[in-house]
Amino acid sequence: MNALEVAASVRAGATSAVEVVAESLERVAARNEELNVFIHLDAEGALAAAARVDERVAAGEALPLAGVPVALKDNLCVRGQPTTAGSRILAGWRPPYDATVVERLAAAGAVALGKANMDEFAMGSSTETSAYGPTRNPLDPTRVPGGSSGGSAAAVAAGMVPVALGSDTGGSIRQPAALCGLVGVKPTYGLVSRYGLIAFASSLDQIGPFAATVAEAALVLEVIAGHDPLDTTSLPEAAPELSSHLDDGVAGRRVGLCRELVEGADPEVVASVHRAAEVLAGAGATVEEVSIPELRLGLSAYYLIAPAEASSNLARYDGVRYGLRVDGPDVEAMNVATRTVGFGDEVKRRVMLGTYALSAGYYDAYYGQALKVRTRMIEAFARAYARVDTLLGATAPSVAFALGAKTQDPLAMYLSDVFTIPTNLAGEAAVSVPFGAGEAGLPIGVQLLGPARSEARLLGAARVLEAGEGR
């Protein structure tokens, strides 16, 4: 059953949330050891929460996600539950509070089963930098699920849960969605509250959903979106209506097939994007080729801005107040020892990069320059959206790659996000939707991009592609 069917069935009393969650837990038990999807499972808490959902349904509450089991990326704070962001440095830490999205999911009747594996502090594109071991792709366990939200994607792809939450700083929802054959949404910056999301790069981070279908993703996004007074950067508007626009179609829409969002991709990926353009055109959209050369600068700008913010955001992991502490002869030595042992190589690499980019004498040449590029990219997108209302491209350059294939080559790993990063820099919206298959029958994702608050339009277009795939 997908999320919509589960919620309808639980609301109708045809099945109970407890039954649904128990079955979900069985599916987790069947494959979690093999795939390493959940790094913390709270079966008892989930069943208790499901029982409360059943009570609320019996009391007549109309819950949009009644009894729907969800997986939460491990960088989302859940009161009293281990929350590590995939890092050793937060081993054993249990937040005293819930993230806003966690509260909103629970209020809507969803039941969180536990915490899904991720690249350490969301730094990675394969879920291999996790301190708790790599997650395997359920579609081919010799391959990665993508990252950094690889655990969330794998949980849905393995059928353990119908929907999951991830976070996307440079592609961390869309790229694993593509590699696992799922729909993934990177909402407009500020559409979803970041309160309770362990920060990687604050100006880029957004929480969003994974689901097997567009309709499920839209429903989850509706539940978690909307202004939150605890996040000053959250948009003041109420959550947009998405589900009611899913069948709006693309007739009369202007779609731009973006050269820079396919160049360098594997031929099978490029072919999928072109076929998607044909499907959209067949559904009444006008499709034209566009070029936005500024997007080529995205990767370089991102690898200055994101590490710079991260170097500051991750400073608090110093052994003083919570998480890991490795003792030393004085405070400074303790700080150094804790961070040396607690952080993995990729995190250290980015903290050093970011610290350097912000240093006196280098700020203007690196961080300052990257901010200028970011502004240019925003302007370039705006010019493109004056001509077309949606951009089309690839999500990732290839299908899921083998475990270990890129761990020794950070630059190759970084290139996994070359098509997804521009959206984060611009603070805009994008959706990855499965379209076609490549090598060994593995799924390919195509990406639909739009300006801020264009989620309804993007999901409508994604739905057309979904239907074009025969789903």
Added chain:
Amino acid sequence: MSLPEGWEMVVGLEVHTELLTRTKLFCGCANAFGAEPNTQTCPVCLGLPGSLPVLNRRAVDLAMAIGLALHATVSPSTFHRKNYFYPDMPKDFQISQYDRPINAGGYLDLPDGSRVGIERAHLEEDTGKSTHLGGSGRIHGAERSLVDYNRSGVPLVEIVSAPDIRSAAQARAYAAELRGILIAAGASDGRMEEGSMRIDANVSVHRVGEPFGTRCEMKNLNSLRSLQRAIDYEAERQYALVASGGVVRQETRHWDEDRGVTATMRSKEEADDYRYFQEPDLVDLAPEAAWVEAVRAGLGPMPAERRARLTALLTEPTDAQLDAVGTVVDLGIDGFVEAAVAAGVEVDRAIARAANELAGDPHERPGLTGEGFAETLRLEQAGDLSATQAKTVLSTLALAGGDPAAVARELGFERMAADELEGLLERLVAEHPDEWRRYDEGDDKLAQFFTGQVMRATRGQADGKVVLDLLRARRGR
């Protein structure tokens, strides 16, 4: 203390003041001094993973009030992160303002007529408070360090003066005047002893007409007296160094109050690179004109204006009276004096009583109102209370409040009629014939003896001046 002819010191002050808000700068925790350690904390001010700051609107009100009181311009501003590691700073960065502060470009006029420029007055958050056990009491060499995060996230405004100050006394006058302004603006309680106002001083020396010398920054200046002593010491130290062919190194120095010296804390080479960048978790702060004007309209009169108002009541004021006016305004009780004068009390008396009797901590006289003060002095002036009795009534009112006449009655301070005193003196003269004879023959010292006896018999209710008059009148009868 002064430098030799031809030399002068150049001083700039950085004053941090905690703001009198109900809650902290970025969360809803109480902003209150003195609670049990770590009881006023939440995920935000503890910097827990995932928490986000939300700006306190009241803190912005008060920051703008400070800027406007200092004739600064309020501008759209941004927040930055100042990054450095320290255990009492939970995020290991401080949210502050950097190149776009909320207030810039003002000035402060001192009572002596000099003007000190204000470069900026910006908002930032306070850190927690560390206590280092063992060793020297500083972090290096400590056996253990304890941190209280109640202060973490308390709103601060940092007021940076231009390097316009030329003596330690002027620096002290600046700090005192600024303190008065902060209190008058309702922004601060100005309590240096509780750390709600903290001062760092930048000091350099140079030969007049030549470029400024290299400056050193003094820390740990916990009182106006420390400020003045530290600056004088430091200027002398730098002069002695330069005069003997040495070079002043730019560094941060710690004032040792007990030894009366400054010592190196860290040199510029060791100084942190704070890697400032704009705080991505907060949006720009751009108060609309109507907000700024509402704050301006809400500002009461500043100390200079209030001093002028009191001084105008005095005809040909003496230096002592001007000092007393300054004290009264510093204490924030010029309203009391004005109330007393309005009730018909002589200006002299009102200012003297306010300056001398109410000089303590304003928080230790919660019961005293302008009305009570005025009425007590009116009773004294009418002769219903002696000076001593009036002072006692004031101190009683200070603690418990109430109606002065009723308080005087409860204390047994009935006005003693002159004929009653006459009767008493009659008896005392009869009881002490020798003493009376000596007084009568001209030994004035014996007046004290009889006054003392009267006071003892009346438990202090008699007016000493009246007793003296009666004694004199009896002489030679």
